[in-house]
Amino acid sequence: MRYQPIIGLEIHTQLKTQSKMFCSCASQYFGKEPNTQTCPVCLGLPGALPSINQMGVEQTVRVGLALGCTIPEESKFDRKNYFYPDLVKGYQISQYDMPLCQHGYLDVDALGKKKRIRILRAHLEEDTAKSLHEKDPVTGESYTLIDCNKSGVPLLEIVSEPDLRTMEEASAYARKIRQIVRYIDASDADMEKGQLRFDINVSIGIVEDDEVLGENDLPKQHTPIVEVKNLNSFRALEKAVDFEIKRQIEEYEQTHELYHAGNKTTRGWDDVKEVTVHQRSKEEASEYRYFPEPDLPPLHLARDYVEKLRSELPMLPEAKAKQLAECCGLKLSDAVLLVAEKEDANWFDQAATGQSQVLVGEMAKWLLGDIAFFLKENNLGVSQSKLTPEHLRELASLIQSGEISGKIAKEILPDVLEKGLSPKSVVESKGLKQVSDVGEIEKVIDAVIAENAKIVAQVQGGKPEAVMFLVGHVMKKTRGQANPPMVQEMMRKKMGL
Ligand SMILES: [Zn+2]
CATH class of the missing domain: 1.10.10 (Arc Repressor Mutant, subunit A)
Structure with missing residues (x-):
């Protein structure tokens, strides 16, 4: 017998739109005074009627297409009913049985292995309000305030099949989802602003010695499923997965409890103690009393509309890296690093377009070497730094033509990177020209x-x-x-x- 972790991920990402999902309030709420971006709709006042933000639907479909999902012709919104202080209406407008995106996949690299992770669905819903837990400085009494600016912001939930088997796969999958939604400009997925959150489902498969399992097969028996909600960083995601795997194996060895319909629990994550804590037995779907949202019409997605969105999608990072590696003779692993962020990829495009393979190779070498080191130290992406594509090209040309040596290049880099000076001007002002006489x-x-x-x-x-x-x-x-x-x-x- 051996243990086999089984992990599924639900990723919530706030979509990039001007206004909220069902009203015209601004969806950019970060740093705004509490409750200043609200209206009767997103406050859930009786009689207020929602209307669908087309951009929210469009962004959802774009993400679905980028993840290889099917976009059904018919879709609809449903009410998910539950009681929670940050849910002002007493229900959330979400999608239940007819989500906008179904059956996609994402190929991830983890521990040196490529693996296809199936995506069950991606559906569109509205975000909830935000609870602020405060303490009265005089009486010491705790109280909670509600900020409704976040209420109604379009939120995409991407649900994977339970295909992940290790913490590394879960992390690689989550990171790649973030990269893709940022690449296609569907979400900024800024984790510090809470724009990307993870829920994980973990259980431990009990695999018998004679049980033969394919890559995505589930063992016949596994421990009860535990959902850990609201993980706000990759670090928390990784730590929580690791913690749950260990905790559940220990628990199983004591109780030998196996999963049967119903014994699911929800746990929270304590970021300080780095442990999960029991919250409640999980509600079954039926307890949410889903029903079609009566105030919104069903969605019909014309095929030519979907195909238009597909044709307008920008090149995804994987394809971009491959293209760069092929055109410029770079190692694929180097190209992957160069295009990791869309802005940096565009930046490098500007520097490299129309240049010889040798020059592009030289540029890549410096960008991934000394310049990367400097950027990391300063926590910058190359597109945010003072280095311009022209200056990188100039630096590479100076080296290639033999006007300066690599050693001199290193010497002038601080001025180029920190002051934004042109390499040529630094070489001249410091009298550093290589002697080829x-x-x-x-x-x-x-x-x-x-x-x-x-x-x-x-x-x-x-x-x-x-x-x-x-x-x-x-x-x-x-x-x-x-x-x-x-x-x-x-x-x-x-x-x-
Ligand atoms: Zn509103």
């Missing part, structure tokens, strides 16, 4: 030979590899400005090698 280099070589009789004797006495010491001395004497391949060639000639 044969006469000048020869003078230095002769001096070095004269000063290092001992090494010269070694080279000529059967230790040709010692010539590199002499080359090193020349580079030092020229403060790294001599053209290294030239120095090497000339020195070898002088030594008769």
Whole structure:
């Protein structure tokens, strides 16, 4: 017998629209005074009528298409009824049995393995209000305030099949979803603003020795399903998955309790203690008393409309990386890094378009090396930095043409990156041009030979590899400005090698 974690993910992401899902209040609420972006509809006042925000539907369909989903012709909204302080109407407008997107997939790379994760559905709903838990400074009494600015913001829920088997797969899947919704501009998915949240479903499969399982097959028996709600960061997601796997194996070894219909529980995540805590036995779907939203018409999605949206989707990161690798002879793994964020990918496009493979290779090398290091230190994307595509191209050209060495390039980088200066101007103002003048280099070589009789004797006495010491001395004497391949060639000639 062995244990096999079974993990499913529900990802909530706020969609990028001007106004909320069912009213005309602004959907951008971050940093706004509480309850200033509300109206009778999103406050849930009696008699207020919702209307559908077309952009919300469009963004949902775009995400669905990017995830390989089927977009049914007919869809509708339903009421999900439950009582919670942050749900002002007493119900949430969501989608139950006819979601906008069904049966998609996402290929993820985790632990060096590619795996296809099936997506069950993606449906559109409205976000809830926000509870603020406060404490009276005088009496010490706790109380809760409600901010309805978030209430009614379009929210997309993407539900995976329980195909994930490790924390690494869950993390890779969640990260890739975020990358895609950002790439197609359907959501900013800014986790610090709460625009992307995860719920995980975890149980442990009990796999018998003679049980043969395909990649996405479920073991015949598994432990009760535990849902951990409202994880707000990748770190929390990863820690919570790890914690639940361990906790459930320990629990199973004591209780031997297996899943049967009904024994599901919901747990919360304590970010400080890094543990999950029991909240409640999970409500079954029937307890939400779903029924069609009577105030909204059903949705009909014309095929040509869906195909138009499909044709307008931008190239996705995977395809973009492949294209970049093919056109410019880059390693695919390098190309993947270069296009990870859409803005950075566009930035690199600007630098690379129309340039030779050699130059693009040189640009990529610096961008993924010293420049990446600088950007990481400063927590910047290249598109947010002072480096311009033109300056990167200039830097690569200077190196390629032999005007500066790699060493000089490193020396001028801080000025280029921090002050936004052009590499050419820094080279000129600091007098750092690489010396490629044969006469000048020869003078230095002769001096070095004269000063290092001992090494010269070694080279000529059967230790040709010692010539590199002499080359090193020349580079030092020229403060790294001599053209290294030239120095090497000339020195070898002088030594008769
Ligand atoms: Zn409103």
